[in-house]
Amino acid sequence: MHHFDWSGIPGALPTLWSGAIITLQITVLAIVVGIVWGTVLALMRLSGIAPLGWFARGYVTVFRSIPLVMVLLWFFLIVPQFLQSVLGLSPDIDIRLASAMIAFSLFEAAYYSEIIRAGIQAVSRGQANASFALGMTYAQSMRYVILPQAFRAMVPLLLTQAIVLFQDTSLVYVISLADFFRTATNIGDRDGTMVEMVLFAGAVYFVICSVASSVVKGLRKKVAR
Template sequence: MYEFDFSSIPGALPILGAGLLVTLKLTGVAIVVGIVWGTLLALARLSGNRLLGTMAAGYVNLFRAVPLVMVILWFYLIVPTLLKDWAGLGQGTDIRMASALVAFALFESAYYAEIIRAGVRSVPQGQVNAARALGMTYTQTMRLVVLPQALRNMLPLLLTQAIILFQDTSLVYVIGLADFFGAAYKVGDRDGRLVELLLFAGAVYFVLCFGASLLVRRLQKRIAV
């Protein structure tokens, strides 16, 4: 029978805390960049411009059809060369972190683009026509009339996607980046207590994600019309 021993966890908390900060950094950057870039992609698809719409649709379909772990590996192999050649980064730069940030931001923007596009379409077309009749440009109509209302409709979905993103950051272990899951795995492997550390990591993920999902449900009830 396997005997559980969780005594190594207290001493590993500083390492696990540092890994959790890496996970939160990846999540935060991917959310901000993903929403900004995803908004531009969604507006391009809704603009009526065939060229912009085709390019945006191709981008979204490409990233949604490829596994995330493959995207992480792609950018891990490509981004270091680009950063060193274009930005002149030194040898001390953590290329793994930079490549992971780029991969998650660009990958998540494809999903945020579809959420935002659905949110924009949820706004009645009559309001868009009224804004254009008042002389507003396409940009003004989106910024002042459509997007503020669409944000209310799509906010729960945006937050839910953020929770999924937080879980997906554990995939950076494939490039050796010490996020929370990677740190737990390395400490468990070092101390010979891999089962205990992975159980602890799973419990932390569950508590954080389940708590966040409860907050999303509560928010959804408060903003529901």
């Protein structure tokens, strides 16, 4: 029978925090880039310009059809050569972190794109017609009328996807990046407390995601009013 030893957790907190910083960096960047790039992709799909629509549709289809683990591995193999040979960046850059940030940002954009596209289409056509009647261009209508309404309705879905993204960041273990989960398992392997550290890491993820989910439920009720 396993005898649990939790005594090492307090001393491991500073190291775990450094891993949590990596997790948060990936999560925040992927959310920001994913929403911005996802919005562009959604507008491409709805633009009526065939080449842009084909590109956006193909992009979304490709990234939504490939497991995230494979995307991480591919970018880990490709990004280092691109950053160093094409852009001439210093080899001192943390390639694993850069690869993870790029992979997650581009991958999540495909999912955010579909959420945003659905949100835009949910806005009444009469809103666009009214803005055109006021002399607005298509771009002005999207910027000042359609997108603000669409994003207000989409906030719960965008945050739900952000929670999924936060959970998925633990997959960076495949490229040996020391995020929160990887750091926890490294400490557990070093100290012989693997079970305790995995349970502790799982508890942290559970608490964070549960609180975030409660916030999303509250926002969903508020938006539905």
